[in-house]
Amino acid sequence: MLLTIDLGNTNLTIGLYDVGAKHASPLLAHHWRLATDHERMPDEYGLQFLGLLEHVGLTPADLTGICLASVVPPLTGRVTQACREYLQQEPLVVDTGVKTGIRIRYDDPRAVGADRVADAVAVFKLYGGPACIIDFGTATTFNALTKDGDYLGGAITAGINLAADALFQHAAKLQRIDLQRPPSVIGRNTVHAMQSGLLFGYVAMVEGMVSRFRVELGEDMKVIATGGLAESVARETSVIQILAPWLTLDGLRIIWELNHS
Secondary structure, rough: EEEEEEEEOOEEEEEEOOOOOOOOOOOOEEEEEEEEOOOOOOOHHHHHHHHHHHEEEHHHHOOOOEEEEEEHHHHHOOOHHHHHHOOOOOOOEEEOOOOOEEEEEEOHHHOOHHHHHHHHHHHHHHHOOOOOEEOOOEEEEEEEEOOOOEEEEEEEEEEEHHHHHHHHHHHOOOOOOOOOOOOOOOOHHHHHHHHHHHHHHHHHHHHHHHHHHHHHHHHOOOOEEEEOOOOHOOOOOOOOOOOOOHHHHHHHHHHHOOOOO
């Protein structure tokens, strides 16, 4: 089993792939989406990993390897230490020098988040380019991939939940809300008005950004969405063609295979 770990600012997403299965592509046998705890120490992460393995009837001896992508530098070392001490594995950390199968055309390739790299790797391998990859996380990112596998860059804006928190924190009369679909675009109360602005406002932004990306990447551009809120947005628009909730984990699995072939 291959353990894949996507360490984000808000969520810690973990997947287990059955790399020994006789299928065209290894199966994502188990997956978990947990809250990222910035105060957690290596021992706590290690015990958490052991608990997840035990929950599905596995032990560290069942692991073939570990592939880690992190956009939280202070936690990267802690999770790496936990993997060494509790899982007896040295994780492959997605960073400069790791084989990815794509070319990074960013001005500073080291500045591209490891999760964005993993997303691009998965899309190029599974769907091909050109593509606009939208990741709905703490930030909402739009990523451009050419038909030849060149990662060009993209656009970054605040994620939906981050925008909702900003409204609550900086507008005295606005309350914290759950992101749900309101009855109509025109909200008849404050909660529905905020839900409309956040959900439909982001949908409109997605549609506009996809249109602008298509001008630069071509009419045959695919649109792939991932991240915790991707499904909520995809339900409201037809421009998202492929919904891939575990895209980053798929990318980590492919990167691990490229570096162990």
